[in-house]
Amino acid sequence: MKRVYPDKEYCIGCHLCELACMTAHSKSQDLIVAYREERGKDGLSSCKKVFEKGHTCVAISCRHCDEPSCVAACISGGLHKDPETGHTLYDREKCVGCWSCLMACPYGAIRRHPTEGKIVKCDLCAEREGGPACVAACPNAALKYEER
Amino acid sequence: MAIMKYVIIGNGIASIGAIEGIRKVDTENEILVIGAEDSPAYGRPLISYLLAGKIGPERLALRPQEFYEKSNVSTKLGTTVEAIDTKAKTISTDKGETIEFENLLIATGGIPFTPPIPGAEGSDVYNFTNLAHAQTLISKAKEIKRAVVIGGGLIGLKAGESLFDRGVDVTILELSPRILSLAFDENAAALAGGRLAEVGLNVRCGVTAKEIQRDSDGNLKGVHLTDGDFLQTEVVVIAIGVVPNYSLAKDSGISVDRGIKVDDHMKTSADGVFAAGDVAQAKDLLFGDDRVIPIWTNAYNQGFCAGKNMAGTDIEFTGSLAMNSISFYGLPTISVGTVNPPEGDDSFEIATSLDEKKKSYRKLVFQNDHLVGYVLVGDIDMAGMYTAFVKFQMAVPEDAKKQMMAGEPDVLMWPDDFFKDTWNPGHVEQD
Amino acid sequence: MLFQPVNKNYHEFCIIRDKDLCINCKVCVRQCSYEAHYWDESRQKVMHDNTKCIGCHRCEALCPTAALNIVNKPSDFRTNSLWRPVFLQNIYKQADTGGVLLAGMGSPVDIPVYWDSMLLDASQVTNPSIDPLREPMELKTFLGAKPKRVKIVTGKDGKPELKTKLSPQIELDVPIMFAAMSFGAINFNLHRAMARAATETGTVYNTGEGGLHKSLYKYGKNTIVQVASGRFGVHLDYLKAGVGIEIKVGQGAKPGIGGHLPGEKINDQVSETRMIPIGSDAISPAPHHDIYSIEDLLQLIFALKEASEYKAPISVKIAAVHNVAAIASGIARAGADIVTIDGMRGGTGAAPAMIRDNVGIPIELALAQVDQRLRDEGIRNKVSIVAAGGIRCSADVVKAIALGADAVYIGTATLIAVGCTLCGRCYTGKCPWGIATNDPKLSKRQNPDIAAKKLANLIRAWGHEIEEMLGGMGLNSIESLRGNRDKLRGVGISDIELDILGIKHAGR
Ligand SMILES: Cc1cc2nc3c(=O)[nH]c(=O)nc-3n(C[C@H](O)[C@H](O)[C@H](O)COP(=O)(O)OP(=O)(O)OC[C@H]3O[C@@H](n4cnc5c(N)ncnc54)[C@H](O)[C@@H]3O)c2cc1C
Ligand code: SF4
Ligand code: SF4
Numbered sequence A: 001m002k003r004v005y006p007d008k009e010y011c012i013g014c015h016l017c018e019l020a021c022m023t024a025h026s027k028s029q030d031l032i033v034a035y036r037e038e039r040g041k042d043g044l045s046s047c048k049k050v051f052e053k054g055h056t057c058v059a060i061s062c063r064h065c066d067e068p069s070c071v072a073a074c075i076s077g078g079l080h081k082d083p084e085t086g087h088t089l090y091d092r093e094k095c096v097g098c099w100s101c102l103m104a105c106p107y108g109a110i111r112r113h114p115t116e117g118k119i120v121k122c123d124l125c126a127e128r129e130g131g132p133a134c135v136a137a138c139p140n141a142a143l144k145y146e147e148r
Numbered sequence B: 001m002a003i004m005k006y007v008i009i010g011n012g013i014a015s016i017g018a019i020e021g022i023r024k025v026d027t028e029n030e031i032l033v034i035g036a037e038d039s040p041a042y043g044r045p046l047i048s049y050l051l052a053g054k055i056g057p058e059r060l061a062l063r064p065q066e067f068y069e070k071s072n073v074s075t076k077l078g079t080t081v082e083a084i085d086t087k088a089k090t091i092s093t094d095k096g097e098t099i100e101f102e103n104l105l106i107a108t109g110g111i112p113f114t115p116p117i118p119g120a121e122g123s124d125v126y127n128f129t130n131l132a133h134a135q136t137l138i139s140k141a142k143e144i145k146r147a148v149v150i151g152g153g154l155i156g157l158k159a160g161e162s163l164f165d166r167g168v169d170v171t172i173l174e175l176s177p178r179i180l181s182l183a184f185d186e187n188a189a190a191l192a193g194g195r196l197a198e199v200g201l202n203v204r205c206g207v208t209a210k211e212i213q214r215d216s217d218g219n220l221k222g223v224h225l226t227d228g229d230f231l232q233t234e235v236v237v238i239a240i241g242v243v244p245n246y247s248l249a250k251d252s253g254i255s256v257d258r259g260i261k262v263d264d265h266m267k268t269s270a271d272g273v274f275a276a277g278d279v280a281q282a283k284d285l286l287f288g289d290d291r292v293i294p295i296w297t298n299a300y301n302q303g304f305c306a307g308k309n310m311a312g313t314d315i316e317f318t319g320s321l322a323m324n325s326i327s328f329y330g331l332p333t334i335s336v337g338t339v340n341p342p343e344g345d346d347s348f349e350i351a352t353s354l355d356e357k358k359k360s361y362r363k364l365v366f367q368n369d370h371l372v373g374y375v376l377v378g379d380i381d382m383a384g385m386y387t388a389f390v391k392f393q394m395a396v397p398e399d400a401k402k403q404m405m406a407g408e409p410d411v412l413m414w415p416d417d418f419f420k421d422t423w424n425p426g427h428v429e430q431d
Numbered sequence C: 001m002l003f004q005p006v007n008k009n010y011h012e013f014c015i016i017r018d019k020d021l022c023i024n025c026k027v028c029v030r031q032c033s034y035e036a037h038y039w040d041e042s043r044q045k046v047m048h049d050n051t052k053c054i055g056c057h058r059c060e061a062l063c064p065t066a067a068l069n070i071v072n073k074p075s076d077f078r079t080n081s082l083w084r085p086v087f088l089q090n091i092y093k094q095a096d097t098g099g100v101l102l103a104g105m106g107s108p109v110d111i112p113v114y115w116d117s118m119l120l121d122a123s124q125v126t127n128p129s130i131d132p133l134r135e136p137m138e139l140k141t142f143l144g145a146k147p148k149r150v151k152i153v154t155g156k157d158g159k160p161e162l163k164t165k166l167s168p169q170i171e172l173d174v175p176i177m178f179a180a181m182s183f184g185a186i187n188f189n190l191h192r193a194m195a196r197a198a199t200e201t202g203t204v205y206n207t208g209e210g211g212l213h214k215s216l217y218k219y220g221k222n223t224i225v226q227v228a229s230g231r232f233g234v235h236l237d238y239l240k241a242g243v244g245i246e247i248k249v250g251q252g253a254k255p256g257i258g259g260h261l262p263g264e265k266i267n268d269q270v271s272e273t274r275m276i277p278i279g280s281d282a283i284s285p286a287p288h289h290d291i292y293s294i295e296d297l298l299q300l301i302f303a304l305k306e307a308s309e310y311k312a313p314i315s316v317k318i319a320a321v322h323n324v325a326a327i328a329s330g331i332a333r334a335g336a337d338i339v340t341i342d343g344m345r346g347g348t349g350a351a352p353a354m355i356r357d358n359v360g361i362p363i364e365l366a367l368a369q370v371d372q373r374l375r376d377e378g379i380r381n382k383v384s385i386v387a388a389g390g391i392r393c394s395a396d397v398v399k400a401i402a403l404g405a406d407a408v409y410i411g412t413a414t415l416i417a418v419g420c421t422l423c424g425r426c427y428t429g430k431c432p433w434g435i436a437t438n439d440p441k442l443s444k445r446q447n448p449d450i451a452a453k454k455l456a457n458l459i460r461a462w463g464h465e466i467e468e469m470l471g472g473m474g475l476n477s478i479e480s481l482r483g484n485r486d487k488l489r490g491v492g493i494s495d496i497e498l499d500i501l502g503i504k505h506a507g508r
């Protein structure tokens, strides 16, 4: 399956991927509205997170693992593996906000939704035409969406 | 009935893990699941959410019905397996069926442990480990004003919290000096206890029930405590813990210790018979010895590993890792690995940071430059990053340790090769 | 903010932030290596300090809401055509610092750009034009000494055979090469990009004077290695690594002076490649201490030929100065195979501003004169001529070739292709575009995958345009254009300039 692969050699830590992710998951689909309003009001947040250490940066999000720890940990059936696409899917209706997945995912790819008792996790922008928004936004090709 | 390639006893999460494990390898042969409870597999921990009224019964099922159809799994629910003939490779059920199997998984989970308390026999004393218990308590909660929960561990607190949410006045009794004595330490327990008290639950530590008082009709009246107090109550919930439900296995000659003994491949002493979940005593990731660690993730993982092995691949179980995530009225707590190292053992190094005002606590336990466990209360968002260090047993160099202690673990602290293999596998620089 | 040295307020740029658009995302804060943008804790928003802006436009390019505009500071000094603002600012600066004014990139001063005063011809009825999409068009160029005449004999099998022994040649699919920009002045990622792009498009890149990183030896077929007065990174394997060797005598941006790469730019990789300690300044002396005459140059040329077993043509690079034609003639006679002339608008990583803006002559005039002189002396075939310094587009390339060049080097254009905005602060080591910097945080802004693609695209695009222009002139090979000044006409320039360029005025 195609996944998003981050390259820490060329990530420049601009955080544009985070902004793109946020916009892609916003109601307005408009960065300015998403960032100024939906972020505060609806707790809109990015599935991507940029880490920095010295001069190295990397932007990570869910790896859509073959054998995901989050699915093993999910007590509600809110996370499961789609056998057809291979995506690790999240069903927010089922999620009870127990944070088991957040604890179990050793890739730190799950975060709490700031205002709702739900999690925030990459969905590979499955609904988005043109694939993952973060990859499209990265100015330095430090994110690649490909089959490996 | 023809020989079934795969039979699973128990319809809990270990069973689902096994189905998903088998299907990773074998997408064809039918799987039969036999479960004593008559509901589809549900999230056992969800029963406290149900009791609290946070979710409705429609949200209990772990997998949609079509999952079973698509995975070619047939189920016999409300059916209890009464015996296993390990020689003939058959099982027999309470419905009088005998089923021949090629591979069998015993995933019968745990049963509530009930200490001998005088007066416990009789009405209105409940456990809290399955859906039926929750349903009973839901209807009971409408009639009662007071309840006493015996046991201040995870299940006891959750039961107490949920009953409280139903408008019941709840007192929780914990024999040890603090609640959550197994998975958490004093600071975390104090924060969690504080939160419960703030909301209005009564938590009493260092005491337990000496006797349950009944009137001449056998109606429950109250509980005598070890410290001499008496608590009036209409309901007692005993939630002291679960013990492996291994009698079925033991009776059929399968080796058991504290749980069913399994090897690296989740195989029991009997040919073609595997065990997983709360019933199994399997390898512990950190300690290397075999332990019963009755938690959800392990049940799934063990089931998954057993499933793959049942389907013919040779996969070793990586080991159980104790981990718990539980929130008390919005105060999240997480505990992973070794969090209470033996006192006086100076091979451990402990770093804590406590902010009582913010209700935030972090405890990191290092041993030989490795993170072996941690506790987080309040600010839990980086939990997974700590888990990585425990789970992958990566060495933690001094500067990384500092960063962790500052609450900022991250992927860039990983060894370079491991980082590349994980995040950017197969990538080679052209020059 | 307000309380600062008076002169600091005479800064060059203003940052205009559109309040309706700015979302305070801090992208600009992270991108600006001069810290012109910052997060203001008390106001809880992104603010800026105009005095720090150097006008690189990096923030503007990356701002996700297009909220930024970088503009020249509007406050003008009283108009004075002698004391133009730049002179005032420079004096203020020097009165403060007491130091030499440093500058980066090519000279921005207003001297005539003769490319713009020359126009190309096109065929009409007779000698019809050629459509490069339908008919073969040859841009292949060989650099190196050519024989005066070739001797062909008929072999035993009746087939013709070449009797003349040919000198080694550098074969180019397009007559455009990536100019010498040393590893150190620009970073490894760009060297990788140039090496890959040159390989992909069948041309070469020049290592510059900083040696060749070991992982780039594999691109040797597309590499010219340079030997300069500092002799950085020069050893036998290096000399044999490329298809050509260039002795750098002078550089258009700073004729007559040496080079100085500050110690901060010398990281482990640069140090290993240059063979100097980490953090030490890399100083290239103004002259080569072993060249004081044409005879000395001859010795060095032959020493290098010897070292490379006569397989690599030797180029000598000089700055375009007053007597350039005579110097080029001497170089040709000293045995060089290629003369590279670098005009005064050529780029640099660091040069004293006075030198950069006042020394040397434009490449167009130098090139025309060198070609003419070598022809007049009957030695034009002994060397190829490479023109460099201020080539901005494919038409400039075509005009250079018509003036007599065999090929051109592009340096500034190369950097612009990967993002350079000519802010001219290459010497600070803080290039926000990740070009003239070895700071790992900045240099990774150049992903060689992207940069190589852009460079290859540029070469391809110019190649196509050159074919179009050649076709329009009714030529089907770049050979037929070389020195073909009849294809050029001058506009708006004096007789003397026309004479030097060797072209007629338009209309003639
Ligand atoms: C209230 C509660 C909250 C919890 N919260 C958490 C939590 O937050 N995090 C966490 O990690 N863990 C939690 N746990 C523990 C977790 O639920 C268990 O570790 C997990 O359910 C074990 O799964 P299992 O498949 O091994 O067994 P079980 O879920 O116990 O399933 C075993 C099944 O086998 C059936 N069975 C038994 N014997 C037979 C037989 N002879 N024939 C047929 N069927 C049989 C049983 O009826 C049962 O349905 C909680 C448990 C409870 C009770
Ligand atoms: S959330 Fe974590 S464990 Fe789950 S699939 Fe993503 S990276 Fe893997
Ligand atoms: S793929 Fe989409 S959802 Fe996932 S991190 Fe990128 S932008 Fe966010």
Ligand code: SF4
Pocket (backbone or CB within 6 Å): A006, A010, A011, A012, A013, A014, A015, A016, A017, A018, A050, A057, A058, A059, A137, A138, A139, A140, A141, A142, A143
């Ligand atoms: S957009 Fe690309 S370069 Fe910027 S932080 Fe994200 S991954 Fe890194």
Ligand code: SF4
Pocket (backbone or CB within 6 Å): C017, C021, C022, C023, C024, C025, C026, C027, C028, C029, C046, C062, C063, C064, C065, C066, C067, C068
């Ligand atoms: S990058 Fe643009 S939107 Fe973001 S803070 Fe800077 S000016 Fe504002």
